[in-house]
Amino acid sequence: QVQLAESGGGLVQPGGSLKLSCAASGFIINSYPMSWHRQAPGKERELVATISSTYGVKNYADSVKGRFTISRDNAKNTMYLQMNSLKPEDTAVYYCRKGVRQRGDNESWGQGTQVTVSS
Numbered sequence: 001q002v003q004l005a006e007s008g009g010g011l012v013q014p015g016g017s018l019k020l021s022c023a024a025s026g027f028i029i030n031s032y033p034m035s036w037h038r039q040a041p042g043k044e045r046e047l048v049a050t051i052s053s054t055y056g057v058k059n060y061a062d063s064v065k066g067r068f069t070i071s072r073d074n075a076k077n078t079m080y081l082q083m084n085s086l087k088p089e090d091t092a093v094y095y096c097r098k099g100v101r102q103r104g105d106n107e108s109w110g111q112g113t114q115v116t117v118s119s
Contacts, residue, residue: 006022014088018086035047086117090115093114094115
């Protein structure tokens with residue numbers, strides 16, 4: 001029922017840009033807090049950016065502030081992550097997540113999309 005599908009990853013040179021998409025189904029995306037996370041090999045999954053449900057308040061990890069922008073398109077029920085000025089340390093699998101609002105809610109994760117920043 002609830003599904004998340006990331007896309008838009010790939011290989012990019014340092015300083016380049018990518019835009020990731022997270023297409024949601026089975027729920028209304030702006031009714032839940034949503035977030036992007038990433039995980040590099042041998043490292044813990046880390047939070048990259050969040051967007052709140054009602055007001056769309058955005059927060060970012062210090063490592064991506066000023067370079068990444070989280071957004072959503074309610075008509076398409078899709079969340080995005082615009083990534084600019086990419087660095088090799090941004091290389092990771094990127095995941096989108098549906099958060100919880102109340103008892104009975106379940107978090108949901110996509111399968112992830114690979115982002116590789118290399119010359």
